[in-house]
Amino acid sequence: MSAAKQARAAKRATVIKAMAHPSRLLCLEALMAGELCVADLTSLVGADISTVSKHLALLRSVGLVTIEKRGLQVFYQIACPCLGTFFECMDDLASSARSSKRRAAARCQC
Amino acid sequence: MSAAKQARAAKRATVIKAMAHPSRLLCLEALMAGELCVADLTSLVGADISTVSKHLALLRSVGLVTIEKRGLQVFYQIACPCLGTFFECMDDLASSARSSKRRAAARCQC
DNA sequence: ATTATGCTTGGCAAAATGGCCAACTAGGTT
DNA sequence: AACCTAGTTGGCCATTTTGCCAAGCATAAT
Incomplete structure (x- = not known):
């Protein structure tokens, strides 16, 4: 397992x-x-x-x-055509690193 | 640029x-x-x-x-709640590595 | 056949990563 | 206060990654 x-x-x-x-x-x-x-x-x-x-x-x-x-x-x-969406998500994380949970979650819209 | x-x-x-x-x-x-x-x-x-x-x-x-x-x-x-989808996509790639373009693209449904 | 072009591979040194132990810090308990 | 308990951090070494140069290979042009 x-x-x-x-x-x-x-x-x-x-x-x-x-x-x-x-x-x-x-x-x-x-x-x-x-x-x-x-x-x-x-x-x-x-x-x-x-x-x-x-x-x-x-x-x-x-x-x-x-x-x-x-x-x-x-x-x-x-x-793998899906990469585009994923990269944008990474961008959001990169710009909200170390922010509060709420802000980070709000920015991630995948 | x-x-x-x-x-x-x-x-x-x-x-x-x-x-x-x-x-x-x-x-x-x-x-x-x-x-x-x-x-x-x-x-x-x-x-x-x-x-x-x-x-x-x-x-x-x-x-x-x-x-x-x-x-x-x-x-x-x-x-970042989007990770689930992304990981599945990585799994597909991992199992179809080095395969033909057509097969790899077919497996990726993100 | 010789030469040129486009790319890959081998080899090596510098840098970054990963993992353990030991030491330390912060918050609870007695 | 003394002592746990849960995590973090520093230090060190082994391994991996990265990037350049040089050499090699395959296809195309002359």
């Missing part, structure tokens, strides 16, 4: 950890408007292309994005 | 990173059924109480939970 819950928590953590980085969130956000290749995402993030490639590989390994190779390029695409 | 997006991504990452650990997810999940004190959560997680206390402090620092002190105990409470 508890073992099953811990296993589930571990799986969830794997996916959530994959999102838990500014560069990776930036990529996810950009991809929500449509697919982009690695070069596009690299200029967006502003890091070395190898770094961005590894970030994307991580997102892909947990299923948050999928790829499609066309010619020399690799296009990354969002696999 | 891009600076604003990066700032937003950083804030989001702070909140999401706070969730990105099995023990913290276990706590959040348990708290969704109602408030619990640190001792309760500690036996649930199965780690040292000091470790759990630090996990909870982190969740609180980003506004995911709030506290209420009563007597000697500190009761932790969920601040």
Whole structure:
């Protein structure tokens, strides 16, 4: 029983950890408007292309994005359309951190 | 423009990173059924109480939970009711990782 | 065939995280 | 006052994460 819950928590953590980085969130956000290749995402993030490639590989390994190779390029695409709503909810939390219970709850309208 | 997006991504990452650990997810999940004190959560997680206390402090620092002190105990409470839906979505992703785009998208119904 | 382009992978150093023990604080009890 | 009881905080070490460079790989162009 508890073992099953811990296993589930571990799986969830794997996916959530994959999102838990500014560069990776930036990529996810950009991809929500449509697919982009690695070069596009690299200029967006502003890091070395190898770094961005590894970030994307991580997102892909947990299923948050999928790829499609066309010619020399690799296009990354969002696999989970629900992220938008969730991100807005995170924004609300971020701006009401450490506030009273009532205020935080009021802001969260998911 | 891009600076604003990066700032937003950083804030989001702070909140999401706070969730990105099995023990913290276990706590959040348990708290969704109602408030619990640190001792309760500690036996649930199965780690040292000091470790759990630090996990909870982190969740609180980003506004995911709030506290209420009563007597000697500190009761932790969920601040963001939307987490349930999101977690289910993560479960779907976790079980369809590395699958084709079509399958992954089909499973995500958020 | 050679070269170029787009991306991935290996390796390494710096930084951040996680977990335990020990020490401390705040609120109750005797 | 002395003593519990419930949590928090500091310190330390082990592990993980992050990011750059260099090297490798696959596809396309010349």
